[in-house]
Amino acid sequence: MDVILYGLGPIGRQILDVAARSETLHILGAVDIDPALVGRDVATLSTHSRQAGPQVVATVDDLPTELYTRNGATALHATGSRLSDVWPQLRQLLDAGLSVVSTCEELSYPWHQHPELSKEIDRYARERGRTVLGTGVNPGFVMDVLPMCLTAVFDDVQGIHVTREVDVSSRRVPLQRKVGVGLEPTRFAQMAATGKIGHVGLEESARLVAHGLSWEIDGITNAIEPTIATARHRVELGELLPGEVDGLAQRCVATTKDGRTIELDLVMRVEVEQKDEIVVTGAERHRVVIPGGLPGDTATAAITVNCAERIGGMDKGLLTMAEAGLPRYQHRSFGRGSPLPQDQSKEEDR
Amino acid sequence: MDVILYGLGPIGRQILDVAARSETLHILGAVDIDPALVGRDVATLSTHSRQAGPQVVATVDDLPTELYTRNGATALHATGSRLSDVWPQLRQLLDAGLSVVSTCEELSYPWHQHPELSKEIDRYARERGRTVLGTGVNPGFVMDVLPMCLTAVFDDVQGIHVTREVDVSSRRVPLQRKVGVGLEPTRFAQMAATGKIGHVGLEESARLVAHGLSWEIDGITNAIEPTIATARHRVELGELLPGEVDGLAQRCVATTKDGRTIELDLVMRVEVEQKDEIVVTGAERHRVVIPGGLPGDTATAAITVNCAERIGGMDKGLLTMAEAGLPRYQHRSFGRGSPLPQDQSKEEDR
Known part of the structure; x- marks a missing residue:
């Protein structure tokens, strides 16, 4: 090819x-x-x-x-x-x-x-x-395609909840910057409000899932919060002090008129234990775990x-x-x- | 529709x-x-x-x-x-x-x-x-489609190992019969040899994965062994005594000329802890676990x-x-x- x-x-x-x-x-x-x-x-x-x-x-x-x-x-x-x-x-x-x-x-x-x-x-x-x-x-697989694929064995789906936790400690500097590592919390809030930091694609993932399942989204919320370092860390971006931002927790929740939900929680921070988890709830509830998480780049x-x-x-x-x-x-x-x-x-x- | x-x-x-x-x-x-x-x-x-x-x-x-x-x-x-x-x-x-x-x-x-x-x-x-x-x-999802889907995020795949453990204790009688529950081990061997018991589709799953990934299977082995009860169990099929067959362990291994492998292990027995697990190995190795396993029927x-x-x-x-x-x-x-x-x-x- x-x-x-x-x-x-x-x-x-x-x-x-x-x-x-x-x-x-x-x-x-x-x-x-x-x-x-x-x-x-x-x-x-x-x-x-x-x-x-x-x-x-x-x-x-x-x-x-x-x-x-x-x-x-x-x-x-x-x-x-x-x-x-x-x-x-x-x-x-x-x-x-x-x-x-x-x-x-x-x-x-x-x-x-x-x-x-x-x-x-x-x-x-x-x-x-x-x-x-x-x-x-992500977007494109962990928080949308893989959850969609899992719903194939459900005869009813009421809710999908995906959690992805990514350790950015050893990731490239642009990614560390993108998640706010090293910022003061107030600066984080300003930059998050203007879209200068944060993961792009969480809402797209929620909408892709809804599209794939033929769900009509009635309401959607997005939230982004800093996570705060409690210890000193040495990362590629520099030294990180307690009280500084060590990453972010981003959340997108989409709901349908009949009460079905797509919840996506993405944590990208320094020294978090990596994990992906998908929970699909319908008449039954099943959980899929990827210990260590799927890699990024x-x-x-x-x-x-x-x-x-x-x-x-x-x-x-x-x-x-x-x-x-x-x-x-x-x-x-x-x-x-x-x-x-x-x-x-x-x-x-x- | x-x-x-x-x-x-x-x-x-x-x-x-x-x-x-x-x-x-x-x-x-x-x-x-x-x-x-x-x-x-x-x-x-x-x-x-x-x-x-x-x-x-x-x-x-x-x-x-x-x-x-x-x-x-x-x-x-x-x-x-x-x-x-x-x-x-x-x-x-x-x-x-x-x-x-x-x-x-x-x-x-x-x-x-x-x-x-x-x-x-x-x-x-x-x-x-x-x-x-x-x-x-299974076949059709847990041991073939879902593993294939997971390989999408790999740039090289050397091996796929899927394990599915199904507790047949509370499953329908035909399924209990199909996995040999209650048989004497010698009778199990006879019936397995003539295809009268056993899960149909394990080799099909392996071949479906190979097909999907464009792998050419060079050799394939199938094995079926009884699992033996160590305690008394009361199941829908009747009472199960220690020493009797309480299910089966079936294994299919497909290999390619260049040493790639698809290993499928299916255990269907009385009172096994249900679980599905997929391990994909390439340059990296990732494991997906479904605690409790996906249901059957x-x-x-x-x-x-x-x-x-x-x-x-x-x-x-x-x-x-x-x-x-x-x-x-x-x-x-x-x-x-x-x-x-x-x-x-x-x-x-x-």
């Missing part, structure tokens, strides 16, 4: 690593606006590169012309969280004939917050016979590539993960593996 | 309960060969019926002619585990213009054990523009109906759960819920 990397920040580099390690993915080009990257062999940016790759270019226009003579390349897009910021990039990629799998958080369920833009992206992609899909570990990179592997079999237009089939790893390191059963290859091969 | 119930045994009755409880499912007809059921109002067989239903008929030919004037009814089929036994039934349903969701265990991945028959079913369904899908909680009934709700948007032909989209609960008790975002309704509505 031919891929274009668009965005070589922390997530883009992880995606590059996944792609470079694979024997069946072919990196056709790489785009990043950073002048320090433009002109470099993309393989030198990967810890897993085995051979020379294409040069990083600054814009889609500078991508190798090979792109236009081969059919069906897919862009692995990882630049920003806000759809209005990334739409010009997505449009360029669609114009170049590419389908796009993006880690843009708002793209995981853009239909509520950006209904007109979503329609435009959908129309634009369909007209070009291409697919645009937002994914990631590496999981986002993996699901991005795994979705790209299957994108040729998906519908055209702007999709959510609810319309993108059963997400799963696709064997690539040693060739495509088993041929599909005869006459049954439509999903993968069409 | 219009549904036909085919098979009103223990699982079929559970499916009936789910359907009867719903305000949006319409039970158009019910088929069972049992003379004690034929002619009865199907609603009287449900613990949840709110109104009169159709009469149970003995064959598809006797179903209400309304079936042929409405478009797109779906059969919820629950009669047998063996594909060769149920194919004549499926064919009749396809001839009557129905798509089929079936709990037939071998149908969860029929392409290996019945390649010619699978091709025939696939062709037959396509020619009629209908879909045939095998599902259930009720979960099978639920996923059957939930798949039927989405079958209109699936490809035609013989599908596996790997091609059936993201499985999930579909809101039905209080109407279909939220309209889909405009221009995005293809999966559900086409």
Whole structure:
């Protein structure tokens, strides 16, 4: 499969690593606006590169012309969280004939917050016979796709409660900043109020779940609170003192008219014990626990590539993960593996 | 949605309960060969019926002619585990213009054990523009679909190990018989060797996972061992003495040429602590635990109906759960819920 990397920040580099390690993915080009990257062999940016790759270019226009003579390349897009910021990039990629799998958080369920833009992206992609899909570990999997999948064995669902606790101690500095590590609580409140800190995508996850289950959301609340350090910590961002913010607790609760609820609790702080937990309640109640939690960036990179592997079999237009089939790893390191059963290859091969 | 119930045994009755409880499912007809059921109002067989239903008929030919004037009814089929036994039934349903969701265990991945028959079913369904899908909680979810879904966040998968432990103490007698409860160990061995006891579908689960991940299975082993009671137990089947078989431990291990493994361990015995556990190992290792385990029959009934709700948007032909989209609960008790975002309704509505 031919891929274009668009965005070589922390997530883009992880995606590059996944792609470079694979024997069946072919990196056709790489785009990043950073002048320090433009002109470099993309393989030198990967810890897993085995051979020379294409040069990083600054814009889609500078991508190798090979792109236009081969059919069906897919862009692995990882630049920003806000759809209005990334739409010009997505449009360029669609114009170049590419389908796009993006880690843009708002793209995981853009239909509520950006209904007109979503329609435009959908129309634009369909007209070009291409697919645009937002994914990631969160939003895109732990707090939406996996809970949806679990509801399959329920004959009634009254409530879904997902808790994800992420230890940011050893995570990258931008992530530590994003969750407010080291701030005074008052400063945290100011920055949270203006959207300068906080996880983007929690409400999108709730809306994606509701969409997938055909629930109509009647009310939705979002809250974000700082968590406070009680001991000294040394993190990559610097030294953290007791009383300073060591992360955040974010909560989104969506309710339907008939009293069904989607509760999403996300804690991202220093030295919390990592865990993901999903509780689905209906006539029965079942709990799924992932001790240690699913990882962040590496999981986002993996699901991005795994979705790209299957994108040729998906519908055209702007999709959510609810319309993108059963997400799963696709064997690539040693060739495509088993041929599909005869006459049954439509999903993968069409 | 219009549904036909085919098979009103223990699982079929559970499916009936789910359907009867719903305000949006319409039970158009019910088929069972049992003379004690034929002619009865199907609603009287449900613990949840709110109104009169159709009469149970003995064959598809006797179903209400309304079936042929409405478009797109779906059969919820629950009669047998063996594909060769149920194919004549499926064919009749396809001839009557129905798509089929079936709990037939071998149908969860029929392409290996019945390649010619699978091709025939696939062709037959396509020619009629209908879909045939095998599902259930196991096979169909816990030991195949859910593990596949989890691999989505892995950039390499070396091994998948699923353990399911089911307490059969309070389960229906046929299930207790199926796992050998009360047998002498020597008798267990004889019956296991001739396929008279044991869970059907473990190898199908392994093959479904391999199929979904595009792994080529190089070798596969199946083992079935009795578990032995160490204390007296009173179960529905009768009194169980120490030294008698109180259930079974079944194991299927599939390996690929490059050393990847799918290990499935299923324990079904009296008074075991119920639990499902999935471990996926690649560059990282993650474990998912469902304390108490997902239920059996009720979960099978639920996923059957939930798949039927989405079958209109699936490809035609013989599908596996790997091609059936993201499985999930579909809101039905209080109407279909939220309209889909405009221009995005293809999966559900086409």
